[in-house]
Every structure is written in structure tokens, then in C-alpha cells.
Ligand SMILES: Cc1cc2nc3c(=O)[nH]c(=O)nc-3n(C[C@H](O)[C@H](O)[C@H](O)COP(=O)(O)OP(=O)(O)OC[C@H]3O[C@@H](n4cnc5c(N)ncnc54)[C@H](O)[C@@H]3O)c2cc1C
Ligand SMILES: Cc1ncc(C[n+]2csc(CCOP(=O)(O)OP(=O)(O)O)c2C)c(N)n1
Ligand code: SF4
Ligand code: SF4
């Protein structure tokens with residue numbers, strides 16, 4: 001923990017976004033996480049992403065559960081809304097919030113323990129509902145907050161700081177999400193902001209459930225030799241398969257892309273992402289290929305990163321339920337509560 | 352880029368912008384911290400080590416450190432470095448025990464110092480403790496040179512001069528007042544082992560315009576100030592024109608107001624921004640309702656009935672190009688401005704009528720001696736120059752620095768050592784980490800703005816010539832102002848082999864100084880940092896290849912506020928905050944150990 005606050009002064013040539021804000025305006029309080037924790041880099045990437053997307057702070061909802069990772073929302077956009085829920089229950093609280101107000105941007109920040117151990121049921125159903133949110137997992141293979149026990153994402157053979165290596169089969173959140181029908185699945189690394197920031201932006205703008213699984217090393221309990229979630233191991237084995245460039249609706253596609261390497265994908269809101277394939281043969285719009293790739297590369301010991309799968313066709317939660325466009329939170333009380341006469345009428349239909 | 356060589360003391364020295372900007376390399380952050388701790392005497396002695404005259408300089412230094420100060424780049428206004436120096440001087444206890452002393456026994460070498468200005472006095476300060484027999488020859492009946500004769504007493508009280516000059520003379524210097532040297536040749540025959548010329552640039556520039564010699568109401572600025580200082584001149588007309596807008600002009604206009612002038616105009620040939628006077632001197636003059644008229648080029652003196660009645664000026668128009676350079680201008684008309692007196696304050700020249708030209712002292716085409724910038728020796732061995740006499744008029748702090756360097760050379764010359772074989776600057780680094788999140792310095796950024804110097808009320812200050820205008824900072828102001836210093840000498844020091852590239856330092860830096868990036872050429876790297884490095888004057892600190900990815904850590908020194916957050920957030924200690932002390936050699940350091948011990952005397956070293 002740091003005693004002093006981050007000084008208020010900033011670099012005079014810091015760029016401003018369309019709201020006239022700088023990245024400094026999207027900061028939160030100074031992190032209380034361990035110095036060097038990957039989660040803090042993810043926070044920095046989140047700040048950069050929401051800044052670049054010109055998101056109005058009061059239209060952002062930061063959702064989380066319990067864990068070091070779940071403390072992240074305190075460290076970005078102080079002026080946004082936030083909910084720090086019970087361990088593993090962030091998806092259901094977000095579902096409720098989104099049900100009430102579909103106009104806001106929902107960013108959930110969770111951990112591998114929060115999402116894949118205690119909260120795995122919640123995680124699964126958020127995907128099934130295609131909840132329109134950006135779901136970030138800061139994945140470090142351990143329960144950092146409770147001092148480093150293996151989580152459900154620990155790889156077989158990964159060594160703890162003390163004790164025996166993990167022997168249980170890991171849950172890979174990307175493969176799980178793919179199986180469950182998630183429509184935007186990405187993986188990245190806290191130490192690779194160039195790749196991570198556009199992936200977060202795409203995830204926020206994508207309509208429906210977007211998963212960003214970020215390898216985010218725990219410097220204190222899982223950054224030693226023999227750990228498969230350390231900085232050194234991740235750097236050695238991680239591979240880009242398909243990166244993206246996010247294109248704001250007000251911008252033209254300016255960069256020139258070699259044929260076959262690039263693939264523009266138009267999102268619902270009018271934004272475009274351009275897929276830049278590192279592996280030319282790979283088609284991230286094919287669920288079957290994504291399955292194959294994830295399994296093969298995992299077996300080869302590689303950490304595949306980038307936009308692994310995207311499908312912009314499936315309806316998100318409110319569309320699936322045919323709800324009105326106006327957020328329920330903005331309807332007058334009478335609209336939400338038709339009265340006991342109406343209730344009686346409705347009930348009589350089932351008698 | 353190649354990894355930065357931080358073992359070269361210059362690198363970290365340059366990061367301490369004020370100290371780098373100070374000709375005498377005063378350790379500013381060190382003395383500001385001492386003031387913050389209430390250690391005024393320590394702060395005074397820290398100053399005295401390098402600049403010899405803290406009380407004087409704390410009032411009238413040209414303060415090149417302030418435009419250089421980092422705080423001025425990070426915010427608007429630099430730290431009030433100079434006026435904090437005065438705080439140390441004003442609140443010091445009796446420090447006489449801590450002053451250097453001359454040893455009981457002299458070393459048998461005799462040196463002559465010409466002029467009792469700040470340059471010669473510095474040489475005396477450095478050589479007397481080593482046992483040299485020092486004789487100062489001064490033409491006037493008093494010491495201090497221009498500091499006494501030209502800098503008005505309302506800026507620099509004589510008491511302050513007497514005290515600090517006294518510290519030096521009391522070491523047993525043989526002072527010969529009223530002793531003008533008329534012949535260098537004769538002096539050399541007196542058998543001195545070395546001679547230092549600190550006679551200043553005593554000739555005020557003249558303005559040869561029609562009517563120049565037809566009135567006794569046209570004065571040469573520095574001569575006029577001197578005669579005011581010696582109370583030969585006690586009044587001046589109601590309407591005064593000051594020609595020129597340099598430092599001398601500022602003292603002339605303010606002095607005029609104290610001698611009865613009511614309407615004082617400073618006539619500038621060029622527009623604002625091209626004045627020689629410092630901003631703060633202009634501010635002080637304008638506060639006293641001096642009018643500054645720009646774009647007036649003097650043409651002739653105007654007479655009515657044989658009496659000086661005014662001056663005629665060309666009204667000028669200038670073009671300024673993209674690089675900010677000004678052309679010679681064209682006249683767009685004429686104007687006559689009435690006046691009773693004119694003071695010419697357009698600069699000074701060196702003059703050495705008393706130095707024979709056939710004794711091996713070479714002079715250049717401007718009739719100035721040719722002097723080696725490192726050793727301060729002229730073309731004749733054993734004769735040294737310093738202060739305004741060496742390279743033309745500069746200021747006190749430069750004269751002091753020349754004095755230090757000349758003293759080293761004179762010592763080496765007298766001991767038959769190679770003058771160029773000088774001790775290099777040294778560097779000490781020590782970590783300031785006290786605990787997990789504690790540093791031994793005040794690292795929290797304080798957003799306070801620069802404190803304003805309180806002044807004597809406008810009416811009251813004109814009652815007498817010698818009422819010091821600046822009152823000095825109050826205790827409350829000192830407390831605020833010291834915290835504005837960013838401790839630039841607490842350096843960010845990087846050890847690449849420890850870095851795991853977690854980005855913690857990059858993300859926490861409030862001013863985006865840090866970037867981990869592939870190596871490249873400097874220009875190109877500067878453009879692709881987290882915030883573009885737009886100030887080429889400020890260095891990039893580049894690491895060797897990092898262990899994991901072979902990228903490099905780049906730090907743009909420009910706006911670093913030395914908050915230490917990078918080091919605090921670094922899990923491996925790859926960044927550390929270390930205090931740099933630049934070791935500056937003086938004559939005592941060049942001396943033999945036993946001499947040095949004697950010189951240290953009672954001083955608390
Ligand atoms: C009006 C004015 C205001 C200034 N204000 C400032 C200021 O605010 N801050 C600042 O830093 N600088 C200021 N300066 C500049 C500063 O005063 C000089 O740069 C500095 O005094 C130079 O010191 P010096 O020792 O080289 O020479 P000087 O101070 O000029 O001393 C030379 C001494 O040598 C004596 N001398 C000359 N010839 C002989 C001889 N033949 N034999 C014996 N003795 C001789 C002179 O009488 C004099 O006492 C100002 C200058 C002027 C003119
Ligand atoms: C209901 C409940 N069970 C257990 C805990 C104890 N607990 C706190 S954090 C945590 C694990 C967090 O792991 P992860 O989500 O991976 O976060 P990390 O700290 O690794 O970022 C556990 C088990 C709890 N707070 N609440
Ligand atoms: S324990 Fe691990 S996960 Fe938690 S803050 Fe420290 S480094 Fe990060
Ligand atoms: S902030 Fe302090 S240390 Fe830095 S340049 Fe200014 S006075 Fe010197």
C-alpha cells in the first residue's frame with residue numbers, strides 16, 4: 001500500500017477525449033494491492049479503454065465480487081457507479097442491474113477463484129442469458145486474497161510456493177465460455193497493454209456477453225519458478241493469434257491491412273473492429289475452429305491470446321426477452337406497477 | 352540508444368536542474384531540506400561552501416537556478432530558491448566557529464589579489480585556509496566592489512556586506528584599501544608567487560549622440576550609482592529618463608525615485624521579451640510606478656536655452672521571425688520626450704589601461720585578456736583573472752565560481768602542479784528507503800503556489816535611500832515554500848536485471864515519465880513514449896535490455912516530480928530512490944591532507 005496519493009498534477013500534453021477528459025480523470029484511488037500485481041496493469045488498461053471510448057463516468061457500472069481482482073473497481077473511474085457483491089455473485093447482481101437499466105455500460109471484474117471456483121454457476125448462467133456486459137477475469141491461478149491457494153484455473157503440474165503441485169484438471173474460462181455460447185471471447189496478458197486495451201474496448205462495445213480472460217500474475221503467491229501463471233512463464237509461452245483494432249464510429253478505417261490478414265467486423269452500435277490475424281489460417285468467427293485451436297494449443301503448452309471467437313448475431317438478454325428499449329428504471333411507477341386489478345385479471349387467466 | 356552511463360556524475364547532476372543551472376553548483380535541495388527542518392545554520396554553511404555569500408546572494412543573486420528549476424516546468428513558477436537562501440542567512444545562529452580558519456603558520460607563498468570585489472574575496476576565502484599569505488589591493492576606500500558601489504542599499508544593506516566580507520578578511524587577509532594598481536609591471540616586481548586580477552569591468556558605456564557633452568545632467572549609470580552610494584550625489588531632477596533596460600537601468604530608475612524624481616521613464620529600444628533585465632527586476636521597478644516605454648531608439652539630446660530639455664527618439668518597428676529572432680527594425684517617426692536628467696545605463700566594458708601590453712599578457716580584439724576558461728590563467732603564467740574582468744560583465748555568482756576555479760589553479764601553480772590535472776567532480780548515491788512505504792524525504796507532492804515576497808509599503812520605502820524593500824519570508828511562507836521543492840537530487844535509479852516488466856511503475860507515474868519499449872534512435876523513441884518527450888534539453892534515461900523481453904526502460908527526466916511512487920510500487924526494487932550528492936572539488940580538496948586538516952580548523956566537517 002502506498003501512503004501518498006497520486007499527485008494531482010499531470011503531463012501538460014496528455015490527450016483529451018471527446019468529453020474533454022484525460023486518462024487522469026478516469027482514475028480511482030491509489031491501489032492497495034501488492035506492488036507489481038498484474039491486476040493493477042489491467043486497471044490501467046481499463047482506464048485507457050474507457051477513456052478512449054469517451055464513456056461518461058456516470059454511465060458506467062463497475063461490478064465485482066470478492067478477491068484482490070474484485071477490488072479493481074475501486075481503482076478506476078471514481079465517479080462511476082459500482083457494486084462489490086458477495087463472493088462469486090457478481091453475475092447475478094449485474095443481471096439485476098442490467099435488467100433495471102439497459103442504458104448503462106457494465107464492466108464486471110472478477111478473479112479465477114471468484115468466477116471459476118465459488119462463482120462458476122453464476123458465470124455459466126450469465127453467459128447463457130447473454131448478459132450484455134464486459135466480463136473480465138484477472139486470472140492468476142490462485143486465491144490471492146486468501147494467500148495463494150490454487151484456484152480452479154491452476155494448471156496440472158503448476159507448483160505452489162510451498163507444498164505439492166496441482167493435480168486437478170483446470171477450468172479454462174475461454175473454452176468454457178465457448179461451450180456455453182458466449183459471443184465474444186478474448187484472452188490477453190496484463191503485461192501486454194497494446195493487445196489488451198483494444199480487446200477491452202471491443203468487449204465493452206460488443207452487444208452481449210464478452211469475456212476477457214487476462215493472465216494477471218500474482219507477484220506475491222504465484223510468480224515463482226514452476227508456476228504456469230508467472231510473468232516469466234507467460235512471456236515465454238504466450239502467442240498472439242488474432243488481435244483487433246477498435247474503430248470508433250466517427251473514424252474511417254484508415255490503416256491499410258494486407259488482404260487475408262484483416263477482417264472488419266461491424267458491431268451493433270455502429271462501431272467496427274478490425275481483426276488482425278497473426279495466424280492467417282485462423283477464422284475466429286467459427287466456433288468449431290476456436291474449439292480446435294484452444295485444445296491443440298493448450299496441449300502444446302501455449303497460451304493463445306487475442307480475439308479467439310466473435311459472433312455478433314446472437315440477441316442479448318433484453319432482446320431475447322423482447323423488452324422495451326426504455327430502461328425499466330426510467331419508467332414511471334404506474335408503468336411498472338399496473339395495480340391489483342390488473343393482477344387479478346392476469347391471475348384469472350390461469351384459473 | 353546506448354544505456355545511460357549513470358556513473359558519470361554529470362548525468363545525475365543535470366537532473367538537479369537548479370544545481371546544474373547554478374554556476375557555483377550550490378546544492379539547493381539539500382539546503383532547502385535543512386531549512387524545512389529548521390536547521391538554518393546548517394543551511395547557511397551548505398550555501399557558503401559553494402557560493403560564499405549566502406546573505407548577499409539570498410537578496411541579489413541573478414538566480415540562474417530559478418528559470419532552470421523543474422517546478423517551473425511542472426507548474427508555472429519555480430521554487431523561490433534565492434529568497435530561501437536569505438531565510439537561511441537571516442535565521443542562522445553565530446556560525447563563526449564553523450568558518451574556515453587560516454593555519455597558524457603560513458605556507459610561505461604570497462598571492463596578490465587585485466580589487467576587493469566578490470571574485471577576489473572568493474579567492475581569498477579559498478586560499479587563506481591553506482596558509483597562503485593573501486594581499487588584496489583595492490583602489491577604493493572600501494570593500495565589495497560593485498556589490499557596494501552599484502547595487503543600491505535598498506536591495507542590499509551594507510551590514511550584510513560587511514558581515515560576509517568580514518568572515519573572509521578575518522582570516523588574516525592583508526587588505527590595502529585606497530591602493531590602486533597603476534602598473535602590472537611594477538606589481539610583478541614585488542615578488543608575488545601568483546596574481547589574481549579581480550578588477551571588474553569598470554567602464555560604463557557611453558552614448559555618442561549629438562549634444563552628449565553640452566550638459567552636466569547626463570550621467571553614466573554605474574558612475575552615477577557609485578556617487579550616490581558614496582553620498583556625493585544626493586538629488587536628481589523631477590523628470591528622469593533612463594536609457595537602456597538592463598539590470599543597471601532598473602537600479603538607476605529606482606534610485607532616482609529615492610532622490611526626488613517624480614516621473615521616471617525607462618526608455619527601451621526593443622519590445623518586451625527582448626529586455627536584458629530579469630522579470631523580477633522589471634516587476635519591482637513597475638511596482639514603484641516606473642514607466643517603461645518600448646521601441647524608442649535614442650537619437651539626440653534636445654536643448655532649450657542651453658539647458659537640457661529632453662531627448663529625441665526614433666519610434667521603431669520590428670519584425671520577429673518564427674524562431675523568435677528580432678530584426679534591426681525601421682524607424683516610423685520621431686518623438687521628443689522632455690526631461691531634466693538622463694542616465695545612460697547601456698552596459699559596461701572592461702578596461703585595463705594599467706596593464707602593459709609588452710609583458711606577455713595577450714589581449715583579444717575587444718581589448719580583453721585571453722583567459723583559459725578552465726584554469727582562469729591568462730597567457731602569462733602565474734597571472735589569473737576572474738569575475739567581470741575575465742570575460743566581461745556577468746554577475747556575482749559567476750565571479751564566485753571563477754574565484755573558486757582560480758584558487759585551485761593558483762594553488763596548483765604555487766605547488767608546481769599541472770593546472771589541468773584537476774580533481775574531477777564526484778558522485779555519491781545512497782538509497783533513501785526507510786521502510787515499505789517510507790522515504791527519508793518528503794515525497795508527497797504539495798500543490799502550493801509560489802509565495803510572494805512581502806515588501807515595505809510603497810510610500811514608506813521612499814523616505815530614505817537605504818530602506819530595504821524586501822522584508823524576507825515570514826515563518827508561514829517558509830513552511831509552504833520549502834515544500835514546493837521537488838527534491839530533484841533524490842534520483843530514480845534503475846537496475847535492469849531486477850525488472851520483471853510488470854508495468855507497475857509505468858501505471859503509477861503521475862506525469863507519464865516511464866515507458867517500456869523496444870530500443871531505437873533517440874528522436875524516434877522520444878516520439879513514441881507514453882507521453883511524448885518534447886523537451887530535448889532534458890535527458891532520456893535508457894536502460895540496458897530487460898531480462899524478459901529485451902525491451903528497454905526509458906525515463907523522460909523532463910517532468911519527473913521525484914515522488915518516488917515508481918520505486919514504491921516496484922515489487923523487486925528495480926527502481927530505487929537514491930540521494931545523489933555531487934562532490935565539487937575546491938582548493939582545499941586539492942591540497943595535501945595535512946594542509947586540509949589545518950584548513951578545516953574549527954569548521955564542522
Ligand atoms: C548597477 C548594477 C547592478 C548589479 N546588480 C547585480 C545583481 O543584482 N546581482 C548580481 O549577481 N550581479 C549584479 N551586478 C553585477 C555584479 O555586481 C558584478 O558582476 C560583480 O560585482 C563582479 O564582481 P568582480 O569581483 O568581478 O568585480 P567588481 O565587483 O567590479 O569589483 C572590482 C573591484 O576592483 C577594484 N579595482 C578596479 N581596478 C582596480 C585597480 N587597478 N587596482 C585596484 N583595485 C581596482 C574596484 O574598485 C572594485 O572594488 C550588477 C552590476 C551593476 C553595475
Ligand atoms: C463466501 C466466501 N467464501 C470464501 C471467501 C474467502 N475468499 C476471499 S477471496 C477468495 C478467493 C479469491 O480468489 P480470486 O477470485 O482468484 O481473486 P484473486 O485474489 O486471486 O485476485 C476467497 C476464497 C469469501 N470471502 N467469501
Ligand atoms: S496477493 Fe497476489 S493477487 Fe492479491 S494483490 Fe498481491 S499480488 Fe495481487
Ligand atoms: S524543484 Fe527543488 S531541487 Fe528541483 S530544480 Fe527546483 S529547487 Fe532544485
Ligand code: SF4
Nearest residue numbers: 850851853854856921
Ligand atoms: S515496477 Fe519494477 S519490476 Fe515492475 S516494470 Fe517497473 S521497474 Fe520493472
Ligand SMILES: [Mg+2]
Nearest residue numbers: 111112140142
Ligand atoms: Mg485469483
